[in-house]
Amino acid sequence: MMLDVRPAQHSAPTSTLTEQARADGIEFLLALFVDLTGKPCAKLVPISSCEEFERNGVGFAGYAVGALGQQPHDPDVVVLPDAASYTPMPFVRQGLALVHCDPHVEGRPWPYAPRIVLRTLLAEAxxxxxxxxxxxxxxxxxxxxxxxxxxxxxxxxxxxxxxxxxxxxxxxxxxxxxxxxxxxxxxxxxxxxxxxxxxxxxxxxxxxxxxxxxxxxxxxxxxxxxxxxxxxxxxxxxxxxxxxxxxxxxxxxxxxxxxxxxxxxxxxxxxxxxxxxxxxxxxxxxxxxxxxxxxxxxxxxxxxxxxxxxxxxxxxxxxxxxxxxxxxxxxxxxxxxxxxxxxxxxxxxxxxxxxxxxxxxxxxxxxxxxxxxxxxxxxxxxxxxxxxxxxxxxxxxxxxxxxxxxxxxxxxxxxxxxxxxxxxxxxxxxxxxxxxxxxxxxxxxxxxxxxxxxx
The missing domain is CATH 3.30.590.10 (Glutamine synthetase/guanido kinase, catalytic domain)
Incomplete structure (x- = not known):
């Protein structure tokens, strides 16, 4: 049974992702997104590359991901981090944090990415x-x-x-x-x-x-x-x-x-x-x-x-x-x-x-x-x-x-x-x-x- 408590909001961060991660002693970021089946996919990004990750994201072969609407000949899926979702994970590994990402292809949000689907509908609402x-x-x-x-x-x-x-x-x-x-x-x-x-x-x-x-x-x-x-x-x-x-x-x-x-x-x-x-x-x-x-x-x-x-x-x-x-x-x-x-x-x-x-x-x-x-x-x-x-x-x-x-x-x-x-x-x-x-x-x-x- 769910209790009706006041919600925590998905608010904008007050510092950059890199600043948050360094302040927490993070060594690696798990850059995570899911395909249409909900399969979690990720790359480990070292803190030394975090600023580059924030600016340009990190690339994936979309067809290899699974259910993401791509074929082997398609261009890379580049995932950009949402700093508001930054989540330290010392319970899993010391020095690890997770951040949810929004997939893009050739600079545009990828419509087959479930997080993009929900984001778009929420924006319409x-x-x-x-x-x-x-x-x-x-x-x-x-x-x-x-x-x-x-x-x-x-x-x-x-x-x-x-x-x-x-x-x-x-x-x-x-x-x-x-x-x-x-x-x-x-x-x-x-x-x-x-x-x-x-x-x-x-x-x-x-x-x-x-x-x-x-x-x-x-x-x-x-x-x-x-x-x-x-x-x-x-x-x-x-x-x-x-x-x-x-x-x-x-x-x-x-x-x-x-x-x-x-x-x-x-x-x-x-x-x-x-x-x-x-x-x-x-x-x-x-x-x-x-x-x-x-x-x-x-x-x-x-x-x-x-x-x-x-x-x-x-x-x-x-x-x-x-x-x-x-x-x-x-x-x-x-x-x-x-x-x-x-x-x-x-x-x-x-x-x-x-x-x-x-x-x-x-x-x-x-x-x-x-x-x-x-x-x-x-x-x-x-x-x-x-x-x-x-x-x-x-x-x-x-x-x-x-x-x-x-x-x-x-x-x-x-x-x-x-x-x-x-x-x-x-x-x-x-x-x-x-x-x-x-x-x-x-x-x-x-x-x-x-x-x-x-x-």
Whole structure:
């Protein structure tokens, strides 16, 4: 559960990147960016070259990066550092700092770079005096492989049927969790809770919400930090949506709110106009309606892997609940909905999972919500706990292929991906269709067991 605390802003630095790094005794900067799949890519820049890095960036062969819209013959991708994202990382290595970068090609922002996509959409919203602020719940499993093969949870004693919030399982991972927590708080992120989640071996570590770009950067940084600290203890931290068929999967729930300068736009004004009773303004309800309307297409971005749909369409788990919505419904403080309204300050979008690229997820969600505002959409009646679920709401796609088809048929979602330049959504759809058919053409144990002697 997210606490509603004041956000730390992605503000401009008061000194240059080089000055900050030297003052902190930094020896190397990890110049980091992600591709469309969320893969973190980086080069180590020595402090002796930091001024050159600030002026001219550092180059990458874009095709070698992965999903970045380039071919081998294309010119270099040059990434320029955003000094406001500078993050010392002594918890990983003494003398190391990380800085998020914006990819450019031939001097222009590269439209296939997820950070550029989100930046562009946020700038369009800012032109309307609107700012998206966001929080993200980072869920993950701590696992190992026995003999390098069979996957199991790292804590062999974490085997309870209902392990959520178990104090003993939490305590056995105390060293890892508190090291991550201390790192987040040292960085000023405001870590306020760390818990054992619903599945064996699954944990969540929360930090305060901020402007959308800062939160997206922090999700990427958190994944890197959690992964490296887990590796140091002989474990693997995985954000894979569904690593175990019989256990709850990992979501990345997004808490969203719109602001005009420092004025929140989601709380109702107290004038009696909130007839739905959730404490939200008309702006908020229209935003929710936009998200619900575009939910099928959004899922290609929020749940972007084959494995994602093992989570969203699971019928049961060992604990008895999947915590994953199957229809685009909304309601109050009820975790069965696609959009949950825990209080009047924010909404919680529960469709995203641990594989989601946070830049693309926030960009697409913002575009959907703004479409709801522009078209004055009505979300209808909120769901009521215990009542039969609404059947007039869109059903979420059953597979990645269905989700990609829904995305391609939705000009708002494709427009969000194409906001910095045409062709990104088509390229992304091609990647995801290829991913689906790579999985589909393989022959697995299920097929052998079912069909080998069936005929």
């Amino acid at each position: 800012a032109a309307r005096s609107l700012e998206l602020r966001a929080g993200a719940e980072v869920e993950y499993f701590l696992v190992t492989r026995e003999d390098g093969e069979r996957l199991r949870v790292a804590d062999v004693r974490d085997d309870a049927a209902r392990p959520c919030y178990d104090a003993r399982g939490l305590t056995r991972m105390y060293d890892h969790l508190t090291e991550v927590s201390a790192a987040m708080n040292t960085l000023g992120w405001g870590n306020y809770a760390n818990d054992h989640e619903d599945a064996n071996g699954q944990f969540e570590q929360n930090f305060a919400f901020a402007d959308a770009l800062t939160t997206a950067d922090r999700v990427i940084t958190a994944r890197y930090l959690i992964s490296t600290l887990a590796e140091a203890r002989g474990m693997t931290a995985t954000f894979m949506p569904k690593p175990f068929a019989d256990r709850t999967g990992s979501g990345m729930h997004l808490h969203l709110s719109l602001w005009d300068d420092d004025r929140p736009l989601f709380p109702a004004g107290g004038d009696g106009s909130d007839v739905r009773g959730l404490g939200l303004s008309d702006v908020a309800y229209r935003f929710v309606a936009g998200v619900l309307t575009h939910a099928p297409g959004l899922q290609a971005v929020l749940a972007p892997t084959v494995n994602s749909y093992k989570r969203t369409h699971a019928t049961s788990t060992r604990s008895g609940a999947t915590w994953s919505p199957r229809r685009a419904t909304y309601g109050g403080n009820d975790r069965t909905h696609y959009v949950r309204v825990p209080d009047s300050d924010r909404i919680e979008l529960r469709g995203a999972d641990g594989a989601a690229n946070p830049y693309l997820a926030l960009a697409a969600a913002l575009a959907a919500g703004l479409d709801g505002l522009d078209r004055e959409r009505d979300p209808g009646t909120p769901g009521v706990p215990g009542a039969p679920p609404r059947t007039d709401c869109p059903e979420l796609p059953p597979t990645l292929l269905h989700a990609v088809d829904a995305m391609c048929a939705d000009p708002v979602v494709t427009g969000a991906l194409d906001v910095a330049g045409a062709g990104v959504s088509e390229y992304f759809a091609g990647l995801k269709r290829e991913e689906f058919f790579d999985w589909h053409t393989g022959v697995g144990d299920w097929e052998i067991d079912r069909y080998l002697t069936a005929f």
